[in-house]
Amino acid sequence: MIRNAEKNIHLLNHARIRALDDLEKILHEKEVLQGEINILETKLAETDARLRVAAQEKIHVELLEDQLEKLRNELSSRNSSEELVYNVNNSLPFSQSNDVNSYSEEFDVWKTENISLKNELQALKTQLFNLKKTDERVQILEEERISLESSLKELEFKFSASQEDVSNISSLKAECKNLYEKVEHLQQLLENATKQADQAILALQQNQELRKKVDQLEKSLEEANVYKLSSEKMQQYNELMQQKIQILDERLQRSDEEIESYVQLYQNSMKEFQDTLTNLKEESKKRLRDDTVNEMPSEFWSRLLLMIDGWFLEKKVSAEDAMLLRDMIWKRDGSIHNAYMSSKEKTERETIATFLRLTSSTSSPRLHVIHIAAEMAPVAKVGGLGDVVTGLSKALQKKGHLVEIVLPKYDCARYQLVQDLKALNVPVESYFDGRLYKNKIWTGTVEGLPVYFIEPQHPGNFFWRGQFYGENDDFKRFSFFSRAALELLLQVGKKPDIIHCHDWQTAFVAPLYWDLYVAKGLNSARICFTCHNFEYQGTAPATELASCGLDVYHLNRPDRMQDNSAQDRINPIKGAIVFSNIVTTVSPTYAQEVRSAEGGQGLHATLHSHSKKFVGILNGIDTEAWNPATDNFLKVQYNAYDIEGKAENKEDLRRCLRLSSRDVRRPLVGCITRLVPQKGVHLIRHAIYRTLELGGQFVLLGSSPVPHIQKEFEDIANHFQSHEHVRLILKYDESLSHLIYAATDMLTIPSIFEPCGLTQMIAMRYGSIPIARKTGGLNDSVFDVDDDAIPIQYRNGFTFLTADEQGFNNALERAFYLYKNNIDGWKQLVQKVMGVDFSWESSAALYEELYAKSVARARATKRA
Numbered sequence: 001m002i003r004n005a006e007k008n009i010h011l012l013n014h015a016r017i018r019a020l021d022d023l024e025k026i027l028h029e030k031e032v033l034q035g036e037i038n039i040l041e042t043k044l045a046e047t048d049a050r051l052r053v054a055a056q057e058k059i060h061v062e063l064l065e066d067q068l069e070k071l072r073n074e075l076s077s078r079n080s081s082e083e084l085v086y087n088v089n090n091s092l093p094f095s096q097s098n099d100v101n102s103y104s105e106e107f108d109v110w111k112t113e114n115i116s117l118k119n120e121l122q123a124l125k126t127q128l129f130n131l132k133k134t135d136e137r138v139q140i141l142e143e144e145r146i147s148l149e150s151s152l153k154e155l156e157f158k159f160s161a162s163q164e165d166v167s168n169i170s171s172l173k174a175e176c177k178n179l180y181e182k183v184e185h186l187q188q189l190l191e192n193a194t195k196q197a198d199q200a201i202l203a204l205q206q207n208q209e210l211r212k213k214v215d216q217l218e219k220s221l222e223e224a225n226v227y228k229l230s231s232e233k234m235q236q237y238n239e240l241m242q243q244k245i246q247i248l249d250e251r252l253q254r255s256d257e258e259i260e261s262y263v264q265l266y267q268n269s270m271k272e273f274q275d276t277l278t279n280l281k282e283e284s285k286k287r288l289r290d291d292t293v294n295e296m297p298s299e300f301w302s303r304l305l306l307m308i309d310g311w312f313l314e315k316k317v318s319a320e321d322a323m324l325l326r327d328m329i330w331k332r333d334g335s336i337h338n339a340y341m342s343s344k345e346k347t348e349r350e351t352i353a354t355f356l357r358l359t360s361s362t363s364s365p366r367l368h369v370i371h372i373a374a375e376m377a378p379v380a381k382v383g384g385l386g387d388v389v390t391g392l393s394k395a396l397q398k399k400g401h402l403v404e405i406v407l408p409k410y411d412c413a414r415y416q417l418v419q420d421l422k423a424l425n426v427p428v429e430s431y432f433d434g435r436l437y438k439n440k441i442w443t444g445t446v447e448g449l450p451v452y453f454i455e456p457q458h459p460g461n462f463f464w465r466g467q468f469y470g471e472n473d474d475f476k477r478f479s480f481f482s483r484a485a486l487e488l489l490l491q492v493g494k495k496p497d498i499i500h501c502h503d504w505q506t507a508f509v510a511p512l513y514w515d516l517y518v519a520k521g522l523n524s525a526r527i528c529f530t531c532h533n534f535e536y537q538g539t540a541p542a543t544e545l546a547s548c549g550l551d552v553y554h555l556n557r558p559d560r561m562q563d564n565s566a567q568d569r570i571n572p573i574k575g576a577i578v579f580s581n582i583v584t585t586v587s588p589t590y591a592q593e594v595r596s597a598e599g600g601q602g603l604h605a606t607l608h609s610h611s612k613k614f615v616g617i618l619n620g621i622d623t624e625a626w627n628p629a630t631d632n633f634l635k636v637q638y639n640a641y642d643i644e645g646k647a648e649n650k651e652d653l654r655r656c657l658r659l660s661s662r663d664v665r666r667p668l669v670g671c672i673t674r675l676v677p678q679k680g681v682h683l684i685r686h687a688i689y690r691t692l693e694l695g696g697q698f699v700l701l702g703s704s705p706v707p708h709i710q711k712e713f714e715d716i717a718n719h720f721q722s723h724e725h726v727r728l729i730l731k732y733d734e735s736l737s738h739l740i741y742a743a744t745d746m747l748t749i750p751s752i753f754e755p756c757g758l759t760q761m762i763a764m765r766y767g768s769i770p771i772a773r774k775t776g777g778l779n780d781s782v783f784d785v786d787d788d789a790i791p792i793q794y795r796n797g798f799t800f801l802t803a804d805e806q807g808f809n810n811a812l813e814r815a816f817y818l819y820k821n822n823i824d825g826w827k828q829l830v831q832k833v834m835g836v837d838f839s840w841e842s843s844a845a846l847y848e849e850l851y852a853k854s855v856a857r858a859r860a861t862k863r864a
C-alpha cells in the first residue's frame with residue numbers, strides 16, 4: 001500500500017511540476033501582453049494630451065481672431081478718416097465660425113488680405129517718398145523763407161534807412177505784407193506736411209505690428225492645421241488602439257480563464273496530494289499511537305481499571321460513567337490512554353474531569369438511525385405518519401446524525417419527488433412462506449434524505465395495488481416488507497445504532513430483529529418503535545406470523561405477541577411494545593390516555609408493564625414544507641408580520657371553489673381530515689350546518705376508507721353542490737390542503753381521540769385558528785383563549801371537552817363572536833398563532849436523547 005502511495009506521490013509530483021511549468025509559461029505570456037497594453041495605454045495618454053493641446057490652440061486661434069477683428073475695425077475706422085489707409089474692412093472677410101475645418105478658407109482670405117496690406121504698405125511707402133520730397137521742398141521753402149527774411153530785414157533796413165523815401169514805403173509794405181502772407185502759407189504747408197508724415201509713420205508702425213500678428217496667425221493656423229490632421233489621424237489610431245486593446249483584453253481574459261483552470265487543476269491535484277499525504281500521515285500516526293497503545297503492558301490497563309473502580313466506590317464517578325470508562329479500557333481505547341498520559345501531572349480532581357469529558361462525548365455520539373416505515377411525506381403519505389417520518393428524519397439529520405429510510409416501492413407513490421431514483425443491479429433475497437423471494441432495491445433521495453425502496457418480486461404483487469393500505473392481505477404485505485427491510489440492512493452490511501419502526505405495518509421488525517437478525521450478525525442496533533395510533537393494531541390469526549419466519553409457538557404468548565383479547569390472534573403492536581428498547585407515542589396526553597382501560601385499545605396492560613420504556617413525545621411539523629412565506633401552492637405568500645396575503649388567498653379559494661365572495665368578512669371555516677370515526681365525523685357534519693347558521697362558509701377536504709361514511713359525505717357534498725357557502729371535496733389533495741390552510745379563518749378538529757394531530761399545528765402556522773376538542777395531542781397544542789388556567793401567552797385557539805354538538809357549538813360560537821366583534825383582537829390572535837414554534841427542533845432533541853441513552857445503556861450492559 002505504501003509503495004502504491006509512494007507511486008501516487010511520485011505521479012502527483014510530476015503532475016504538479018508540469019502544472020507549475022504551464023503556469024509559468026502562461027504567466028510570462030500574460031506579462032508580455034500586459035507590457036503591450038501598457039505601451040498602448042501610454043500612447044493613448046499621449047494622444048489624449050495632444051488632443052488637449054489642439055483644443056487649447058483652437059481657443060488661442062479664436063482669441064487671435066478676436067484680436068484681428070478688433071484691429072480690422074480699428075483700421076477700417078482709420079480708413080474712413082484718412083486716405084492713407086486702404087479699405088481693409090471690405091477686403092477682409094470675417095468668419096464667425098469656430099470650426100477648425102474652415103481654417104484653410106480663412107487662411108486664403110488672410111493671404112489675400114495680407115497681399116492687399118502689402119500693397120497698401122507699398123502705397124504708404126510711395127506716399128512717404130512723396131512726403132520726403134515735400135520735405136525737401138519745405139527745406140527749399142525754408143531756405144527761401146530764410147533768404148526772404150534776410151531780404152526782408154535788408155528791406156526793413158533799407159526802409160528805416162530811407163524813411164524819407166516815403167514814396168517807396170507803401171509798395172515796400174505791400175510787398176512785405178505779401179511776403180508775410182506767403183511765409184504764413186508756407187508755414188501752414190509745413191505743419192500739414194509734418195502731421196501727415198507723423199501719421200504715415202504711425203500707420204507704418206501699426207502695419208508692421210499687424211504684419212507680425214498676421215504672420216503669427218499664419219503660423220498658428222498652420223500648426224492648427226497640422227494638429228487637425230494629426231488629431232484626425234489620432235482618432236483613427238485611437239480607434240485602432242481601442243480595438244487592439246479589446247482584442248488583447250479578450251486574450252487576456254481567455255488566458256486568465258486558462259490560468260484559472262490550470263490553477264484549479266493544480267489545486268485539485270495538490271488537494272488530492274495533500275489528502276493522500278494527510279491520510280498517510282494520519283494512518284502512520286494512528287499506527288504509531290495504536291502501537292504505543294497496544295504496547296502498553298497489561299499492568300497499565302489493570303491499573304486504570306482499578307483506578308476507575310476506586311473512583312466509583314468513593315462515589316467520585318457515577319455507575320454509568322464508570323461503566324463507560326471500563327468499556328474504553330477493555331477496548332484499549334487510545335483516547336483513554338492519552339487522557340491518562342496527559343493527566344500525569346494533574347490532581348485527582350483534574351484527572352477525573354478529563355476522564356469524564358471522554359464519557360460525555362460518548363454519551364451524545366453521532367448516531368446512525370434507520371427508519372423502516374410504510375409512509376414518508378410527500379412521496380408516500382396517507383396521514384400524519386408520513387409527515388412524522390420525514391420531519392423527524394430531517395431534524396435528526398440537521399443535528400448531524402446519519403438517517404436513512406426504508407420504504408415499500410408502492411406503485412402509487414409520487415416518484416417524481418424522488419431525486420436520482422435508480423434500481424440497484426443486485427436483488428436482495430428475503431424469506432417468506434418457506435422460500436426466498438427476490439426484492440428489487442431502488443435508491444433515491446427525498447427531501448435530502450437517503451431512501452431505499454423495496455420492490456418484492458412476489459407473485460402477490462404486494463405493492464402494486466393502487467393504494468397504500470386497506471388490502472385484505474395487509475398483514476402479509478407488511479410482514480413481508482419488514483423482513484425484507486432487515487434483510488437489506490444485513491446484506492448491505494449496515495451497522496445502525498437505532499432501527500426505528502412505526503405503527504403496526506413495520507412493528508414486525510422488533511421481534512424479527514431479536515429473534516432472527518441478531519444471530520445473523522445485524523446486531524449493532526437498538527429498536528425504537530413509535531405508535532402513531534393505537535387504534536390500528538394489525539391483529540391477525542397467529543398462524544399468519546409464520547410466513548415471515550417468526551416462531552408462532554414461541555411468540556403467541558400473553559407476554560409476547562398474543563393479542564390481549566384473542567388468544568389465537570397475534571398483535572404486531574403488542575409485539576413491538578414487548579420487543580423494542582424504546583416505545584414512544586406521539587403526544588404526552590395520548591401516552592397518558594392509552595395507559596387507561598378506556599383509551600388503551602386493549603393494550604393498556606401491556607403498556608403498563610412496559611411503562612419504563614414508554615414515553616409520549618409531541619410531534620412537530622416540517623416548518624420548511626409548511627411555510628406560508630414560501631409556499632408555492634399559494635396564490636400569495638404571507639407571514640405573521642404581513643397577513644394581508646391571507647385575505648387574498650381566501651378570495652382566491654372562494655373563486656376556485658365557486659363560493660360567494662360578496663362578504664369579505666364572512667368567516668371561512670375549514671376541515672382537512674381522514675373521515676374516520678376517530679375524527680368525530682358526526683361533529684364534522686354538524687359543524688357544516690352550524691357554520692351556515694352562524695353566517696359562515698365551510699370547506700371540507702377529506703376522504704374516507706369507510707364506505708358508509710364516504711357515502712354519507714358524498715350525499716352532503718351533492719346536497720351543497722352549488723351552494724354559495726359550502727363545499728365538500730371528498731378526496732386526498734395535497735395542494736388543495738395548502739390552499740385551505742391559507743384561506744380559512746378557522747379549522748375544526750372535533751376528534752373523539754387524537755394521538756397527536758398535525759392539522760391544528762399546520763392551521764396555526766397558516767393563521768387559521770383551531771377549534772379543537774381537548775384530547776390527546778390537541779390537548780398538548782391547542783389552548784383556549786378564554787381559559788384563565790393557561791398563561792395568556794400560550795392561548796391560541798378554541799377548545800371544548802365533551803364530544804357533543806353543544807360542546808362544539810360553544811367553541812365555534814365564541815370563535816365567531818371574536819371574529820365578528822373584535823377585528824383587531826382576531827388579527828392579533830392570528831399573528832400570535834403564526835408565531836408559535838411547532839418545529840421538530842425540540843421534539844427531535846427528545847428522540848435524540850432517548851436514542852443516545854438507549855445506545856449507552858446497551859454498551860454498558862454488553863460490558864457487564
Ligand SMILES: Nc1ncnc2c1ncn2[C@@H]1O[C@H](COP(=O)(O)OP(=O)(O)O)[C@@H](O)[C@H]1O
Pocket residue numbers: 382383384385387672673674701702703731732733734737756757758759760762
Ligand atoms: N384529504 C386530504 N387531502 C390532503 N391532505 C390531507 C387530507 N386528509 C388529511 N391530510 C393531511 O394528512 C395529515 C393528517 O395528519 P394528522 O392530523 O396527524 O391525522 P392522521 O394522521 O390521523 O390522519 C395532515 O398533513 C393533513 O394535511
